Amino acid sequence: MVYHLIYVYFSLPQQIIKMFDPVSILLSVVVFLFLLNTFFDNKRNVYKNFPPGPRSLPLIGNLHNMLMRRQKPHLTFHEMAKEYGPVFSIQLGSEKIVVLCGYEAVKEALINYADEFSERPVIPMMTEISKGHGLIFSQGDTWKVLRRFTLSSLRDFGMGKKTIENKIQEEGDALVEVFESYKGQPFENQMIMNAAVANIIVSILLDTRFEYNSPTLLKLMKLVNDSVRLLSSPMALLFNAFPSILRRIPGSHQRVFENSYEMRNFFTETFVKRREELDMNDQRNLIDAFLVKQKEEKPAPQMFFHNENLLDVVSTLFGAGMETTSTTLRWSIMLMMKYPEIQQKVQEEIDRVIGSAQPLVEHRKQMPYTDAVINETQRFGNIAPTAIPHATTRDLTFRGYFLPKGTHVIPVLSSVLQDPTFFAKPLEFYPEHFLDSEGKFVKIDAFLPFSAGRRSCLGENLAKMELFLFFTILMQKFTFKPPPGEEVDLTPNSGVTTSPLPHKICAFPREQILA
Template sequence: MDLATVLLTIILISIFAYFCSFGKYNKKNLPPGPRALPLFGNILTMDIGAPHKTFMKLAKQYGTVFTVHLGRSKFIVLCGYDTLKDALVNHAEAFSERAKVPIFTATSKGYGIVFSNGENWKVMRRFTLQTLRDYGMGKRTIEDRITQECDCLVQKLRSYEGRPFSDTTCIYAAVTNIIMSILLSKRYDYEDPTLLRLMSLICENIKLLSSPGVMLYNCYPNLAYYLTRAPKKIFKNINIFGDLIRESFTKQEQELDVNDQRNLIDAFLTKQREGKPESTQYYHNENLIMLVADLFGAGMETTSTTLRWGILLMMKYSEIQQKVHDEIERVMGSAQPQMEHRKEMPYTDAVIHEIQRLADLAPSGLYATAKDVTFRGYFIPQGTTVIALLHSALRDKDYFEKPDDFYPEHFLDSHGNFKKNEAFIPFSIGKRSCTGENLAKMELFLFFTSLLQNFTFRPPPGATLDLTPDRGFTNAPKPYEVCAIPRS
């Protein structure tokens, strides 16, 4: 069934529901926004593949706080770093909930950490932060694991002997092994069928989440589920992923020694056995499966995709790649890259930050108001979905001199020293900021410097380098091939 037929069917079936329910929203003192069409709202004027681009255009007309309607649902959009900081930090309690988007509500069922709310979210976030610290995040133990994986990745790239190859699978596998070491104390070969299956399930879902079918499902879940295939495929993938994870922690449960906990799953299973009220209320298997899925997906996708952007940008800007090579040679030589090197490598650090800024992996964060709030003169009711446009901060002209260019000098002062930029918020800010931020920063520095220490990255002869993001829930680069030329 094509999109036009789907839309026509929705019109015929839903028009009565629209007239019954759309007018119930209290429009008193809401932020301004474009006029909404009956039933569709503003969805027909949206760039479905890159909605953040539409929001940026609307911000020029309506300001940094405005209202849009997608289907029959109302959204408040926040643009610009100053506005985002005001909401997510200065009004943190009011903007602390996660939006109840139908596709995520259906897949997570309110469990895990990314899409949960209330006390469940607080308990899971507290447990996750503590356990990640216990099992190495920010410590030398996890740094050693990452450097070992860097060596494996370097050897894999050397095996291509400078021939063109696609870097997607090996980089995803290397990064996935880090989060799997924390979750399961296990490392997989890059060609391991189980690892490849887990990665393919997550990657396919990330693609599907930006599809027109899922957009329709989020606007009209009761109808679109039967009219489009994308939601069904996402649910099927989640169930398969859950079965694979359940099999893994079932084996660990049989071997569990509460006095010798090896990883996050061991720590969770130990909580189950404590016999406290929260042991059954929060530390149940459904929460464990979704927590592992959340950490696996976030731990795999963001860092690996940033590294792929980094390689693509190094090919595109060979003069910047050479400056990174020069700094690595001057500071590290042939020594194994370590986190302690970062303070001596301001240019490389600036390049990594600029890769993250320009990659813009998660252009929008989805929030909801935990209570009624008056924000910047507008009344926003409790439970309203809020789109925090992180893209607008990373491209904020008030903070970045050349927001649309790859310009590492955004993070360097006039003396060549690294300087922080407060509008650099790829991990978001406030209560819902990324729990794995410190781990991701360590991975990016160690993987990136190891790769640039060992290789010069060049495009295959005759290749055209396209910096336009591929369509997906995250801004991944389009598939490309690279030649990794050994430097020694």
């Protein structure tokens, strides 16, 4: 790689560099950069009819464009789409990447060409963490087998069933007790919401729950939250462009690796204990089911159900199952504080349909306004602005452009959720996006917060159940307000997921408000 030459040059002792005439060095650098630029121009034009994009710089490609937006590259993609169209390309280091913006382009790729866009690219940061194992960044038969197993296990251990509904209701009651303990005083709710949602996925993985102040749970949540924030840092982007140089250089990317190592250690200890207690005829959770598969696997022992895949599956389900749903719930409370008139309409519908009874999933069909508010929270909150990158499984022509096999593709989900063709007020919180003129709930094709196609979110049904039950339970019991004298700031934080800025909330029991 050409960047190795620069690395070697600047690693030379200063005494050697001083031996050369400054004018000669300057001339050499100019010639070198000219040749380097020619090299990248030629590389950029290897494929005819490749999507257009901004001119890239030698070595770094378009990294400078990505870093200008302070860890919010999807905003840069939105701007580029205005100039280059819904299908364009960028270059990060030596990697050429195709970006898809807007509902039509994303839908055509992920749904109409589902098989062709179903692979994952090699991303150095993720390869360092997962080594190609597990659910998200595995490929070929490994991905197919593990996805099928995980979907089946999630259903077997509660997803979409009354058993998990009961667990969410019980966890909702525990959440209410914690909120009540603050007696209307301001408090920060991130770790509390994380814990409540984490306990639902933990019940599927381990058939247990943690107290909210459990050191183990607090540690796991801290590791996930820290990594989510750091994965979009400048050092993470640089590592993906220049992994060979940065692998041993200190920086925030090293902390992501350390966090992953710590989490994997915890789950290693956990499933080793599960293996010792395993009853083949009494599978109580997903880890048990995996260990049984490990014993039964044929024809080649541990071709798919080996320990590394188990570690990655469990870590992924815990992290993804906790982070996105709890972040959406935090947005929902924040938006209710910002728009008290919407909060009041939600509570009036809850009072009319449910009253003081326990909220049930079946109530959702009778509550179009609450349903619309939850959907609009997901749309406005824009939790995952870019889908996890895809890669093409074969050479193909897409929308007139040639994409060779293995092309790295980024679908920009925020451009879908903010597509003005489908949403009248794309940058505003407006529940009426999901209501017709008679107040009935309407589905919108461009509502794709869980992505789409072969690689769409495995836990979509579980997340929908959690969002409705947790939100309805909290709205039934509390009225939320900002601390006295504070304004609600809807500016999103930076990170792989889009979360609210740190803030405090006040939860007033509704009987106090009504008294």
